[in-house]
Amino acid sequence: MVITSLENEKIKSLVKLQKKKYRDLDNKYLVEGEHLVIEADKANVIEEIFVLENEDIKYDYKTTYVSYNVMKKLSTMDNPPKVIALCKKNNKNEIIKDKILLLDEIQDPGNLGTIIRxxxxxxxxxxxxxEKSVDLYNQKVLRATQGMYNHINIISMNINDAINYMQNHNIPIYGTSVVNGVDASTLNSKEKEKYCLIMGNEGNGISKDILAMCDKNLYIKMNDKVESLNVAVACSILLYELGR
Amino acid sequence: MVITSLENEKIKSLVKLQKKKYRDLDNKYLVEGEHLVIEADKANVIEEIFVLENEDIKYDYKTTYVSYNVMKKLSTMDNPPKVIALCKKNNKNEIIKDKILLLDEIQDPGNLGTIIRxxxxxxxxxxxxxEKSVDLYNQKVLRATQGMYNHINIISMNINDAINYMQNHNIPIYGTSVVNGVDASTLNSKEKEKYCLIMGNEGNGISKDILAMCDKNLYIKMNDKVESLNVAVACSILLYELGR
Incomplete structure (x- = not known):
């Protein structure tokens, strides 16, 4: 059987998952396209899949075939994919170990996905x-992660609670600021053993209150004609230095 | 006088500049918003500015006031800016010095802008x-550069001509590949003195033909669960290493 009607109740409930509100209510989300479906399959988070009629795509999940128009309605992309999977959110809430990245209100889905990779x-x-970050299960975020969101512990938390946690567990908090900053390439191995690196919002950076609670501020040495790097680039270079 | 008609000939000709074809024909482009206009002003590329009526924005250029609807039509953004500048393209075609980045068919405007910064x-x-890269004067590219495109020599060139140039000028060509690659953090200062780093397209990387012409292939040491980094991130980390 192929679902062809946009009025089908199941399709209508799936389309709602394009909105964060319904993803939160149902604890589910969609992933679009073969690459993300393969990664979700590996991570064992798929509940059901939806395949474009006449496509030869097989998984060991309940499979429903849909018409092109229905697939187009389910998809957020201009060119709808051949397969979409309904997945269950992995509502983790535990901080694992002590190399932590704290993202304070990152807004751009591409930046968040890139940072996850x-x-x-x-x-x-x-x-x-x-709390005010772009939603992890936003389709553009998932795409930019290339499915890598399944392989790393990602949690949501109030920023002050997170900072309290670091302080209680003796995890040094690193902010980013040129003023009184430390060149990230000069960190020694002890300083890289455990850390909580905070990256701020694209427009405003880290707030003053948060900066005041940082144990160190890191900066990236560069040409002073450039005011700032893209936040995903800056974050990646700092993590690259911290990972060496 | 305030232009309020979307049928105004001047407005119609400006709107055409949202397309590459007309930017190429006229050798002009638009920049949107105060930040980009300030940077274009510093770079001395502005011909004329267009200001939303009742806004108090003053520059020493011919200034035309326009209604909200006209500004909305001129703009590519959801929320139209208060000012737009008509700029002349800087059609440079000379390679300056010997720290060169060659971008082979980068397609995403955000990636190109980020890489320029x-x-x-x-x-x-x-x-x-x-030749097949996204256009530098695409509004999303310009925005992602935060105006920095004015401060660096950016040229268009056939990739084979570019490689010939490097070979004729003894500039080592660095590709990116894990196979037979060199960890970028191990490059010595002589290897960083002059270079042409090639970064490939988001989906396909560098083509085999081009890779075969590289003097060295660089890689970034990382967790092998990750197949690849975002191209703007990978490029930025390699340039960071080359710039040290």
Missing amino acids: SSLAFGVTTIILS | SSLAFGVTTIILS
């Missing part, structure tokens, strides 16, 4: 998203 | 865009 590449054990 | 930060003297 870099975090996995350079040994971060937990990513903490502050 | 990082290039300036880490001492690149010329960026070469291959």
